[in-house]
Amino acid sequence: xxxxxxxxxxxxxxxxxxxxxxxxxxxxxxxxxxxxxxxxxxxxxxxxxxxxxxxxxxxxxxxxxxxxxxxxxxxxxxxxxxxxxxxxxxxxxxxxxxxxxxxxxxxxxxxxxxxxxxxxxxxxxxxxxxxxxxxxxxxxxxxxxxxxxxxxxxxxxxxxxxxxxxxxxxxxxxxxxxxxxxxxxxxxxxxxxxxxxxxxxxxxxxxxxxxxxxxxxxxxxxxxxxxxxxxxxxxxxxxxxxxxxxxxxxxxxxx
Amino acid sequence: xxxxxxxxxxxxxxxxxxxxxxxxxxxxxxxxxxxxxxxxxxxxxxxxxxxxxxxxxxxxxxxxxxxxxxxxxxxxxxxxxxxxxxxxxxxxxxxxxxxxxxxxxxxxxxxxxxxxxxxxxxxxxxxxxxxxxxxxxxxxxxxxxxxxxxxxxxxxxxxxxxxxxxxxxxxxxxxxxxxxxxxxxxxxxxxxxxxxxxxxxxxxxxxxxxxxxxxxxxxxxxxxxxxxxxxxxxxxxxxxxxxxxxxxxxxxxxx
DNA sequence: ACTGATTTGTGCGTATGTATC
DNA sequence: TGATACATACGCACAAATCAG
Numbered sequence: 001x002x003x004x005x006x007x008x009x010x011x012x013x014x015x016x017x018x019x020x021x022x023x024x025x026x027x028x029x030x031x032x033x034x035x036x037x038x039x040x041x042x043x044x045x046x047x048x049x050x051x052x053x054x055x056x057x058x059x060x061x062x063x064x065x066x067x068x069x070x071x072x073x074x075x076x077x078x079x080x081x082x083x084x085x086x087x088x089x090x091x092x093x094x095x096x097x098x099x100x101x102x103x104x105x106x107x108x109x110x111x112x113x114x115x116x117x118x119x120x121x122x123x124x125x126x127x128x129x130x131x132x133x134x135x136x137x138x139x140x141x142x143x144x145x146x147x148x149x150x151x152x153x154x155x156x157x158x159x160x161x162x163x164x165x166x167x168x169x170x171x172x173x174x175x176x177x178x179x180x181x182x183x184x185x186x187x188x189x190x191x192x193x194x195x196x197x198x199x200x201x202x203x204x205x206x207x208x209x210x211x212x213x214x215x216x217x218x219x220x221x222x223x224x225x226x227x228x229x230x231x232x233x234x235x236x237x238x239x240x241x242x243x244x245x246x247x248x249x250x251x252x253x254x255x
Numbered sequence: 256x257x258x259x260x261x262x263x264x265x266x267x268x269x270x271x272x273x274x275x276x277x278x279x280x281x282x283x284x285x286x287x288x289x290x291x292x293x294x295x296x297x298x299x300x301x302x303x304x305x306x307x308x309x310x311x312x313x314x315x316x317x318x319x320x321x322x323x324x325x326x327x328x329x330x331x332x333x334x335x336x337x338x339x340x341x342x343x344x345x346x347x348x349x350x351x352x353x354x355x356x357x358x359x360x361x362x363x364x365x366x367x368x369x370x371x372x373x374x375x376x377x378x379x380x381x382x383x384x385x386x387x388x389x390x391x392x393x394x395x396x397x398x399x400x401x402x403x404x405x406x407x408x409x410x411x412x413x414x415x416x417x418x419x420x421x422x423x424x425x426x427x428x429x430x431x432x433x434x435x436x437x438x439x440x441x442x443x444x445x446x447x448x449x450x451x452x453x454x455x456x457x458x459x460x461x462x463x464x465x466x467x468x469x470x471x472x473x474x475x476x477x478x479x480x481x482x483x484x485x486x487x488x489x490x491x492x493x494x495x496x497x498x499x500x501x502x503x504x505x506x507x508x509x510x
Numbered sequence: 511a512c513t514g515a516t517t518t519g520t521g522c523g524t525a526t527g528t529a530t531c
Numbered sequence: 532t533g534a535t536a537c538a539t540a541c542g543c544a545c546a547a548a549t550c551a552g
Contacts (some may be wrong), residue, residue: 016426083443086496187496190336191446191464191489209446209464209489234446234464241496243340267539268539294517305541326518327548463516 009175015056018047022057023066026077031159031229033079034143037067040075067234082140083240084232086187088214101140105168112154120150122216122227130154134170135203136163138230144202145237148230157225174225181220188214189239194231202233209234270311277312278321281332288334289490292322295330328462334366337395338495339487341442341468356395363390367409367415374406377471377482385409389416389425392456393485399457400492403485411435412480429480436475443469444494449486457488464489 022031022043031037040058044051058075061067066075082101114128123131134150150170152160154179163173174182190212199206211232219225232239277286286292293301298308298367314331316322324330337356363495378386401454405425407415411432418428429437445467446449454461466487474480 081445097275184496188338189466189494189496192465192467193462207448209448211444211446239444241439241444270539296517307542310542312541324518327516327550329517329549402543 004240008162015053015060018049019052019057019060021047022061026066031077033077035119036076050075055152055173079143079236081236082240084145084237085242087184087239102142104139104142106137106139107161107165108137110134112158112164115151117213119227123153124152125153132157132161134164136249140236143236144204144233146226147198147201150226150228152226153224170226179219179225182217183225185216185218190214191234192231198231203229204233204235211237211239213239264350269304270308270315271376273304273309274312274315275301277316277353281321286332288332291329325462334490336493337400339400339492340495340497342439344495357397359394359397361392361394362420363392364386365389365420367413370406378406378408379477380408385414387412389419395491398491400460401485401487402453403483404483405483407481408479425481434474434480437472437480440471440473440479445469446489447486453486457486459488459490466494467493468494475489 013082037043038046042053047054047156058067058069058245062069062075068078091183111133112130113133115123115131116237117124117127118132119125120127120129125131125172125180131183132151132152132154134148134152136150137144137146138146138148157174160173160177163176164170167173167176169184179194183184191209194202194206194208194210196206198210202210212232213228215226215228215230216224217226217228292298295309295313299306302309310493313324317324317330321333322330322331334411366388367385368388370378370380370386371394372382374386375382375384376430380386385408387409389407390405391405392399393401393403404481412429415428416434418431419425422428422431426437432435446464447467449457449461449463449465451458451461453465454463457465459465466489468483468485468487470481470483470485471479472481472483
């Protein structure tokens with residue numbers, strides 16, 4: 001049933017008009033991505049409509065993936081998610097750039113530490129062997145996408161962190177140290193509830209999950225050169241396992 | 256000060272002895288995987304130790320990944336996670352069987368419905384074209400691993416659900432309908448907070464995230480034959496993106 | 511939106527055992 | 532022997548999160 005005081009186009013339901021209005025306001029920047037929208041009751045009062053009507057409008061936005069409604073917490077403007085491709089030749093900045101975002105990263109710290117059991121096993125080292133730890137926040141348009149901890153064997157790569165800071169690319173830094181090529185050996189993906197600390201680093205609420213990837217990269221000889229754990233903000237990143245293409249021909253492999 | 260009634264090995268800290276005791280009790284089946292352990296206060300009283308000492312023991316178990324401590328909720332015995340391999344030739348039951356678990360599935364329903372926009376786009380159909388929906392709970396040792404919704408074009412695969420029910424394998428059912436071979440075209444991975452309904456289907460709390468995968472499979476000619484959305488219980492499954500190997504030679508591809 | 515009960519998290523104070531210099 | 536630092540253990544109190552009603 002139409003609202004009596006509907007001043008919009010005839011034939012369009014009031015909830016639909018409200019939905020378009022909310023969508024326009026979102027695009028205009030009134031409700032920035034990731035932010036909580038005003039409470040349903042408040043918006044209903046502001047538009048002078050019943051809360052049911054507003055909820056119908058919100059439901060249509062939620063269905064289209066523009067907002068995310070969370071009971072007891074509020075309604076949040078959905079952020080644009082970046083496809084993060086995972087493959088044999090995953091490179092960091094390419095993923096972000098191909099989404100028309102400005103890639104960047106902040107290095108939190110670099111340190112030489114003894115390998116614990118987990119790191120030693122993945123890098124084929126003895127427990128206690130020196131490894132270089134690089135902690136990075138990767139960003140797109142200044143918003144945190146992921147928080148990564150990368151371990152490299154110090155014996156072989158001592159000083160890599162200086163190159164990395166200078167060149168701002170691990171691929172380039174490794175190349176300067178003689179690693180002409182490397183590839184992703186394995187990737188393990190889990191979903192987790194973030195610790196308060198990690199949620200803060202990713203600037204996301206602890207109530208939203210993180211996608212955790214664990215990877216081992218190897219050089220052309222198959223030697224492990226890097227072990228990394230990255231936590232992605234699941235509202236801003238989705239992982240994409242694509243059909244792998246030949247480096248030269250571009251043909252799909254493994255069909 | 257050592258406890259007066261300490262009967263343990265000398266030189267070993269009390270918290271360490273308690274940790275070993277708890278670990279043994281876990282393995283003995285006293286605290287089954289996924290279950291909540293008794294509250295810290297209760298356990299401390301039972302062992303006649305201070306709560307701090309018990310917490311030190313629990314911290315060591317948590318560090319080793321044997322338990323998961325959640326403020327306000329309790330301490331939970333961590334479940335063994337199954338590696339679920341994702342690749343060009345992902346097949347369902349192989350993954351579970353290779354983890355020495357008994358694979359199985361329950362078909363919740365099969366139905367012919369018109370394709371909505373999302374399904375139509377992925378299967379290269381018109382909106383409203385008939386598709387077959389198959390809803391499945393996949394299990395290992397009787398515990399739910401994932402809840403999947405699979406869509407197939409009805410025009411080509413009408414009746415596939417009967418074969419599926421009989422053969423209990425989508426690969427076999429498709430083969431019977433003339434699909435000799437198919438491969439994974441793309442997989443999209445996100446982490447989400449489950450709805451109450453999905454949490455119930457997966458027999459997990461809503462506070463634990465789910466891993467959602469969206470996949471499109473294509474036949475040898477590259478035509479889309481299946482679009483699926485699967486939600487995995489993140490405590491019981493981790494996704495594994497492995498180096499892809501050639502079907503014949505077994506060589507790693509793309510090195 | 512509030513309440514009370516339960517559970518884990520944190521801080522402080524005290525005391526003793528152990529290792530080192 | 533003594534001084535010092537650190538790990539261990541206990542007791543008490545309150546904060547913070549969760550959950551059921």
